[in-house]
Amino acid sequence: MTVVLKLGGSVVTDKETPETVDDDALDRAVETIADADESSLALVHGAGSFGHHYADKHGVTPTEGSHDAEGVWAIHDSMRRLNDEVVGRLQAAGVPALPVHPLSVGARDAESTLSFALDSTATMLSEGFVPVLHGDVIAQAGAGATIISGDEIVAHLARGLDADRVGLCSTVDGVYDADGDVIPEITDFAEVADALGGSEATDVTGGMAAKVRALLALGAPAHIFGPDALSAFLAGEPAGTRVSG
Ligand code: IP8
Known part of the structure; x- marks a missing residue:
């Protein structure tokens, strides 16, 4: 692994x-x-x-x-x-x-x-x-x-x-929806385009839209999570938002 x-x-x-x-x-x-x-x-x-x-x-x-x-x-x-x-x-x-x-x-x-x-x-x-x-x-x-x-x-x-697994540990707990709740799983950018500013959103500063797009293109499941979920991620447990294309 x-x-x-x-x-x-x-x-x-x-x-x-x-x-x-x-x-x-x-x-x-x-x-x-x-x-x-x-x-x-x-x-x-x-x-x-x-x-x-x-x-x-x-x-x-x-x-x-x-x-x-x-x-x-x-x-x-x-x-x-x-x-x-x-x-x-x-x-x-x-x-x-x-x-x-x-x-x-x-x-x-x-x-x-x-x-x-x-x-x-x-x-x-x-x-x-x-x-x-x-x-x-x-x-x-x-x-x-x-x-x-x-x-x-x-x-x-x-x-x-x-x-086999990719993790991005940042200061946010995951990808948030329009109501501010963490989205548990993203399998298609269209599902979150509105919440992240649209599929055409450009990103020169490493914002969430670019992260999600790049992670969807990987062969491995990726997780975006905050520091509190680091041990869960390393234990192979659900952590933050799972992004898998
Ligand atoms: O903090 C930027 O890396 P990032 C690297 O992962 C430099 O975006 C040298 C600014």
Whole structure:
């Protein structure tokens, strides 16, 4: 059973204060992961108050690249420091975590098609480690370097590792309907298009419509849930909204 789990940037950092880890929330997530009996787990974390701050400062987005090496390094370095923090706390809790930095293993061509070597991640998993990836900057042909979000990495890992389950742990309890209740299951975007702003809703900030569409296109069932449901997700139990195309 291979599980891909993303800890959202808003879960592990204090989004209001630049470069600040949310100690309590991260420790709680780490403890839950350490207590779970999951033998093949790949983790991804978002940027929160680390990478987004520097991405804004240097004007780098998933579609706007930069050739300024110092700026690109500043974005990557902030994510590397957050990754160090996550890996260090996991190891301290007994989880055999190791870092995988997307800048060093991925690239996009001029049409934005991603190539992302999974050898290191897959081999870590088969050797009993827990690879920990993160949103990052990656080189892009003709554009310098652009942002790759944690969600894009999750989708790539889910397909490339043939994941059995995918989880997105964020600060919301799931996908909400128009009345503010969590929708238990989504199998078709049309079911939730109205609640999420319509099927044409564009999404440059990683909003819910884009997440749901991307998850529906995966081969594996995915769950969107809040931190309280993390242990249920890791135990294979229902958690938040199940998205399965
Ligand atoms: O928080 C963004 O990743 P996300 C990555 O998963 C950077 O959207 C470096 C801003």
